[in-house]
Amino acid sequence: MILDIQFKNYRSFKDKCSFSMEASSTETKANNVFVAPVSENDEERLLKIAIIYGANASGKTNIIRMLYALRSMISNMTANQGGEGIYLYEPFVLDEDSKNEPTEISISFIVNNIKHLYELTYNGEEFLSEKLTYFPKGVAAILFERVPVENDSIIKVYEPKYFTSIPKSKVQKFAVFSNKLILSKFLYDIPFDLITPAAKYLANIHIANGYHSRMINQLWDEFRDWLAEDESRRNKLMKLLAFADLGIKAFKIDVKETSLQKVLLTHESYRGAQRVEDIDFSFDNESYGTRQLFILGGKILQSLESGSPLFVDEMDTGFHTYISSFILDIFRDKEINKKNAQLILTTHDINLLNEDKLRRDQIWFTEKSERGTSDLYSLSDFSGVREDTPFAKWYMANKFGAVPSIKPLQKLF
Numbered sequence: 012m013i014l015d016i017q018f019k020n021y022r023s024f025k026d027k028c029s030f031s032m033e034a035s036s037t038e039t040k041a042n043n044v045f046v047a048p049v050s051e052n053d054e055e056r057l058l059k060i061a062i063i064y065g066a067n068a069s070g071k072t073n074i075i076r077m078l079y080a081l082r083s084m085i086s087n088m089t090a091n092q093g094g095e096g097i098y099l100y101e102p103f104v105l106d107e108d109s110k111n112e113p114t115e116i117s118i119s120f121i122v123n124n125i126k127h128l129y130e131l132t133y134n135g136e137e138f139l140s141e142k143l144t145y146f147p148k149g150v151a152a153i154l155f156e157r158v159p160v161e162n163d164s165i166i167k168v169y170e171p172k173y174f175t176s177i178p179k180s181k182v183q184k185f186a187v188f189s190n191k192l193i194l195s196k197f198l199y200d201i202p203f204d205l206i207t208p209a210a211k212y213l214a215n216i217h218i219a220n221g222y223h224s225r226m227i228n229q230l231w232d233e234f235r236d237w238l239a240e241d242e243s244r245r246n247k248l249m250k251l252l253a254f255a256d257l258g259i260k261a262f263k264i265d266v267k268e269t270s271l272q273k274v275l276l277t278h279e280s281y282r283g284a285q286r287v288e289d290i291d292f293s294f295d296n297e298s299y300g301t302r303q304l305f306i307l308g309g310k311i312l313q314s315l316e317s318g319s320p321l322f323v324d325e326m327d328t329g330f331h332t333y334i335s336s337f338i339l340d341i342f343r344d345k346e347i348n349k350k351n352a353q354l355i356l357t358t359h360d361i362n363l364l365n366e367d368k369l370r371r372d373q374i375w376f377t378e379k380s381e382r383g384t385s386d387l388y389s390l391s392d393f394s395g396v397r398e399d400t401p402f403a404k405w406y407m408a409n410k411f412g413a414v415p416s417i418k419p420l421q422k423l424f
Contacts, residue, residue: 012047012055012057012120012121012318012320012351012353013032013057013118013119013353014031014032014033014055014057014119014120014121014126015030015031015032015118015119016029016031016078016117016118016119017029017116017117017118018114018116018117019114019115020103020109020112020113020114020115021073021077021080021101021103021114021116022070022073022077022101022103022385023070023103023379023383023385024073024074024077024103024384024387025103025105025106025109025384025385026386028386028387029387030061030375031372031389032057032058032061032353032355033055033056033057033058033372034058034370035370035371035372037370037371037372037398039370039398040368040370040398042059042343042344042345043058043059043368043369043370044056044057044058044370045059045345047121047124047351048124049124049125049126049146049149050124050126050146050147050148051148052148052149053149055121055126057351057353058353058370059342059343059348059351059352059354060339060342060343060353060354060373061354061355061356061373061375062358062363062364062369062373062374062375063355063356063357063358063377063387064357064358064359064364064377064406064413065357065377065378066378066379066413066414066416067415068379069377069385069413070377070378070379070385070386070387071325071357072324072325073385074377074387075218075220075322075323075357076220076324077116078216078218079218079220080099080101081116081118081131081213082214082216082218083099084097084099084131084133084192085195085214086195088190088191089191089199091188091190091191094190095190096135096136096190097134097138097190100114100133100134100135102114102134103383103384105382105383105384106382112134113133113139114134115130115132116130117129117130117131118213120213122208122209122212123208125145125146125147126145126146126149127143127144127145127146127209128142128143128144128145128151129142129143129209129213130142130143130144136189136190137190138157138189138190138191138192139157140157141155141156141157141192141193141194142156143156143194143206143209145205145209154205154206154209155206157193159189185201194206194210194213195210198210198211198214212319215319216319217233217310217313217319217320217321218322218323219306219307219310219322219323220322220323220324221325222299222302222303222306222329227271227303227306228271230306230310231271231306231309232269234312235264235269235271237309237313238309239264244312245262245264247312248262248308248309248312249261249262251304251308251312252301252304252308254337255304257300257301257304258278258279259276259277259278259301260277260278260279260289261276261277262274262275262276262277262305263275263276263277272293272294272295273293273294274293274294275291275292275293275294276305277289277290277291277292278290278291278292298329299329300330300331300334302329303328303329303330304329304330304334307323307326307338310323311338314354315341315347315349315350315352316350317352318350318352320352320353320354320355321352321353321354321355322355323354323355323357324356324357325357325358325359326338326357326360327358327359327360330360332360332362335358335360335362335363336362336363336368338354339354339363339368342354343368361406361407362403364402364406365403366398366400366401366402366403371389371391371396371398372389372390374389375390376388376411377413378412378413390411393410
């Protein structure tokens with residue numbers, strides 16, 4: 012489970028920003044909150060859902076993109092050769108100092124009922140610092156940190172204070188290139204029971220950050236085999252599509268075909284009021300919203316099954332408000348979301364900004380300054396806002412900021 016995320020000097024976010032999934036002390040709308048143990052005697056109250064609002068080009072997508080970059084650096088950069096750069100380095104370039112400064116990312120999360128903190132600093136050439144800390148019994152213990160040696164880096168693994176039975180042979184040093192992550196070594200090359208689960212958690216965060224053809228095919232690649240190997244998963248996806256009232260009776264997947272265009276979706280056809288036969292449509296012949304829900308539905312099911320968080324950018328694109336609200340309800344339902352998977356999304360859909368369903372601490376905003384820097388802040392930061400405040404009405408009245416600054420029409424031409 013995600014606790015909080017902090018980042019600095021990433022794309023439009025020049026200054027340090029913080030995003031939290033920790034629930035405030037209010038007991039209202041309890042179906043949005045779950046309790047996660049973090050040690051034998053401690054627990055955290057966390058949110059199941061968070062929504063980020065903001066004007067176009069205010070930085071919402073950059074938050075999802077930052078998580079996508081982190082996941083990619085952990086899982087996809089192991090093939091980097093010595094001397095290759097960090098192609099995912101994207102600093103704030105509208106400032107002469109920031110465009111040459113490193114990006115900083117830290118993420119706090121829970122794995123195996125223990126809090127972990129992963130911290131990373133990098134520039135366009137190398138990973139400058141990297142540390143994984145965990146908190147057994149609530150006390151911080153460093154699992155590893157990156158220590159520079161000449162032009163490369165080595166790993167330093169500490170003997171955990173609360174796991175003294177671990178053989179010293181497992182506490183080892185090894186060399187990595189300066190453009191590779193130590194955490195990736197534990198993900199692929201060196202299984203280690205205290206570190207590998209954390210690496211797998213971060214590498215398996217689910218992200219849907221676009222629905223153009225290239226991204227749709229990439230998302231399909233991420234769950235195609237997972238879907239094909241289990242009939243119950245296909246049945247669940249079919250039920251989700253049926254609940255959304257898309258007119259789809261079934262879909263067909265050829266396990267020998269990898270192309271999404273080979274997926275067939277079945278519709279009923281009629282002569283007058285009489286049903287006569289089923290007709291298959293190729294994926295490309297379905298509406299944009301249907302294609303999006305098919306793909307996002309697969310990621311939703313993966314998230315629910317594993318308990319991993321799901322980050323979705325612009326979830327309202329192609330969806331009716333009822334569909335978006337339906338998806339949020341899936342994550343709220345404790346009988347469906349049994350592993351407390353978290354949903355973090357960006358949207359422009361004001362209808363979701365519903366004080367009857369959302370708490371203040373679930374609502375976030377991004378706003379961009381005249382100098383092009385983005386800021387991220389929570390509705391909880393505002394005084395005078397209660398849990399029964401009409402959130403959407405106040406937002407549209409510009410009481411929270413994060414809306415477009417549109418000049419009067421008389422000044423348009």
